[in-house]
Amino acid sequence: MRKSIATVSVSGTLTEKLAAIAAAGFDGVEIFENDLLACPLPPEAIRARAADLGLSIDLYQPFRDFESVPADLLARNLRRAEHKFRLMERLGADLLLVCSNVSPGAIGGDDLAAEQLRLLAELAAGHGIRIAYEALAWGRHVNEYLHAWRVVRMADHPNLGVCLDSFHILSRGSDPIGIEAIPGEKIFFLQLADAPLLAMDVLQWSRHYRCFPGQGNFDVSGLVGHTLNAGYAGPLSLEVFNDHFRQADTRRTARDGMRSLIALEDTLGDPAAARLGSPPGGAARGFAHPAIPSGFAFAELAGTGSPGGGTSGTGSSGTGSTGGGSLGGVLAALGFARTGTHPTKPVELWEQGGARLLLNATGEAPALVAIGLDSPDPAGAVKHAESLLSPVLPRERAPEEARLDAVAAPDGTEIFFCDGSWLSDFAPEAPVPGKITGIDHVALTQPWHYFDEGELFYRTVLGLSPQGSLELPDPYGLLRSKAMSAPGGAVRMVLNIAQVGAGDIPWQHVALACDDLVAVARRLRTEHPELLLPIPGNYYDDLDARYEVDPELRDLGVLYDRDERGGEFLHLYTVTVGRVFFEIVQRIGGYDGYGAANAPIRLAVQHSGGN
Template sequence: MRKSIATVSVSGTLAEKLTAISAAGFDGVEIFENDLLVSPLSPEEVRARARDLGLGIDLYQPFRDFEAVPGDVLAGNLRRAERKFEVMERLGATLLLVCSSVSPDAIDDDELAAEQLRLLAERAAGHGIRIAYEALAWGRHVNEYLHAWRIVRMADHPNLGTCLDSFHILSRGSDPIGIEAIPGEKVFFLQLADAPLLAMDVLQWSRHYRCFPGQGTFDLAGLVTHVLETGYTGPLSLEVFNDGFRQADAGRTSLDAMRSLIALEEAAARRRGTTPPIPPPVIPSGFAFAELSVPAADPTAELLAALGFVRTGTHTGKPVELWEQGQARILLNATGDEPALAALGLESPDPAGSVKRAESLLSPVLPRHRAPREARLDAIAAPDGTELFFCRTEHPDHSSWTDDFRPRPEGAPPAGGITHIDHVALTQPRHHFDEAALFYRGVLGLRPQESLEVPDPYGLLRSKAMSSEDGALRMVLNINQVGAQHIPWQHIALACDDIVTTARRLRAAHPGLLLPVPANYYDDLAARYDVPPELRELGLLYDRDEHGEFLHLYTITAGRVFFEIVQRAGGYQGYGAANAPVRLAAQHAWGAQRSSRMAVTPSA
């Protein structure tokens, strides 16, 4: 289907918006009036710029507070409309969005509203323009989409139809099934926006918290399905008011917007039982590896050895070491300034299919130098820059990426050790959090869980978990809401069969490796749960849900990375979020102590 977006959805000048929207592959654009008013470009220049960029001007908006008013007010409204029609002719726009009135002059009289809208449509027809009437969720008298449709039907003019807006429909809890009663030819336009579920005034909710499809909680696929059942053939168009999007890079925002529409079109096709426009998701079955970029002389290898990892290989052509324990694999790439998570290997049952899926959602394969005999591993970039490789580590029909490493057996890991990577947590740049959630949902087929806000001593940490349906792949996305920019950015959680044995070994052999936990935490834990006293002794944290229990501990931080060791029991589904404030406070305290020691220690 044709895809469009309102200029209000992205940042920048009108010229910059049009350029970014075109580069993202959109077919058309809604010109938001304020963007035109503040632009130095004339309507003719905007029309030419859009044409040169391959963009149609699908809608001009908004025209407010027109219908159901006294005669003297109507006269002024018609003069105002004539001026807008003249501007639209210069723009080459043939569809005007008219919002239901919020004016105190408006009269609660549907027949009067229909009569005046018919008059407006008649005037518009003289300019080759059509009118799309939309029910604002906070409209003074008309705030339901079926109410707006009744008025349009009463007016009965070929140049008057309705605009359906997903936010105005779903924010009020209206049932979209009624859309199917509207003839498709009278649905002049469809505007789409998602939103998180918030308990607040609907106007403020609309003006600041809309987001792209797939980033909120609305069932947009269901709504679009109802619209398509009417026979609607117009564009899918995004109209998103969001404070973060207005500050973010217009190019990235536009690409994210297009990705959301492609994914939405796919979801709607599945609802309707038709062929989706893109390849299906290939769900990863786990982590093949986590790659850390580290300085050439760095103690991260010592930290891995202390955790029980064994260096099992060195790359044949790159400064990369392979460290293993169970099915957990960590690569150390000696090309960084400080330890940081640079890449993740994802086990894919069909790496080529994973690549096709990613490319269809505007995530191209990254250019990568590969030696002639080196295993082919294609990678894409996640929104935070982390590279994601699609791997099949063990397969009878082809060689493994591990064959690129010369064996260096250096002993066996200790008993009761780590089995695999349980999950990875990545802190996202401030304006890329929703983009990341949509990326992992669309490209990898992960399911989002509830977004949480975790208190930090210096602000809030917003967090959203994403996982495959079977829990084989788990990721956590974090963002700092305010302050606390120096907290660790990334962490790797390692699954363990016997965390008590592992904790005892680490406490005995490497007492400074584990993050200290305040005694107050254990006093509160004992009041809430009947847990063994050894948890306090070993510095283990505890959580439970309706499925089971969770034990975990944290290492101190190396560069931007720290490790977590976890043990799930009885089908526990969470991530120990209840303990995150304790961990954050402990990390701040440890970091402050470390800085103090470094400040008073003379350099060698």
């Protein structure tokens, strides 16, 4: 199916937007009027530029507050429309979006609205132009899509149809099943946007918080399915108003929009694929369903691997940094042992129980640079990622080394798809026994303008499901967090935005699972107390008031949470080395969260340096 996007969805000038939209692989574009008005090129030049880029101009928009008006205003509106039609002829656009009237002076009555829209359609027909009438969710009299269709049906003109917009339909809680009652040839255009569920004025919600399908909470694919069942044969077009998108890189945003439509097509299933004109499973694009990862193979950290140098306490940087301490020193203190080295790369394998960490000495400040995921079908996972515009990263390897393919997540973290053969490159010694049993989850702080892109990447490329969003107070800002996981929690990822003042806090952390956190904490308190993030006594005073927990948790610096089903969560944090800190966690009784109630405590201590 053809794919289009409104120019308002991305940042930049109109010519920059067109270039980025074409580079992302779109077939067409909706020209938003403000973009054209601010462009120094005449409409004919924009038409030629779009054609040179292989883009059709599918829609010109918006034309506002036309119908349901007094006679004197109607005359002025028809004059205004005549001007738009002449401009559209120069632009090469033959479809105009007309939004339902929102003016306080609009007159109610479907008969009047239908009569005036018929006049508009008749005028448009003389220019070879059609009118797509859209019910805005905040329209003065027409704010439901079936109401807009009723008016269009009453007007009864071949050049008048409806425009369906997923945001306007789903934000009001309207049932999209009614779309199937509209003849497909009268659905002139379909605009798609997702959004998070927010309790706010629908106009502000629409203007600032729309996002691409798969980045929010709406059932956009269900709405598209109903539209296809009705017989709609036009393009799938994105219309997204989002403050972050308008400030982000134009090409990245356009590519992310295309990724959302490719993934959306796949969710529609094989019958819909046939209606879309594609073979089942999207085979025309080489599309494959995600091979959902079955666990963490490893986490790769760049930084000093050798344990020489030790740690130096919480330091004075205000971030709980261990200063000149090494990642190897921290891992040794946590009970890990170096069990192998790579034959051609400066990479060490550290293990404890089922947890494997790679230390790469080529990095600068310690950072989490890559995540290896156990995949039931690495080749299929790579093919799937490529179909979603995530190309395989170039990687040098010797002929005898295991093949490991990786793609880059939006924040630059490399994601490897593994089948176990990679371990042979290290010829590891026997795994080291210990209380730590594996990697529970990883938390990645995202650049603020890539957060939605990151969610879409992990949802579509890896097949992870979102568990919900949280906003947590930071002493100097706000932490926004979204957890995503594979079925059964085999892989858990947490995406964060931590904005403090004018900058981002680039912390990353690896959470290690264990089966006896108290025993681990006792050993660390005795042997490496400088490694533990100090937790204020006030936290434990409040904890005592809420729960009856072992008072030893206070002495050990262990945090505690409990869910509504009685599941329990014990966890502790290390100080930070470069950008990285470690969390050790124990889940009891089916606890499935991340101790979110304790995150503000951790953030405050990290900012204060433990003082």
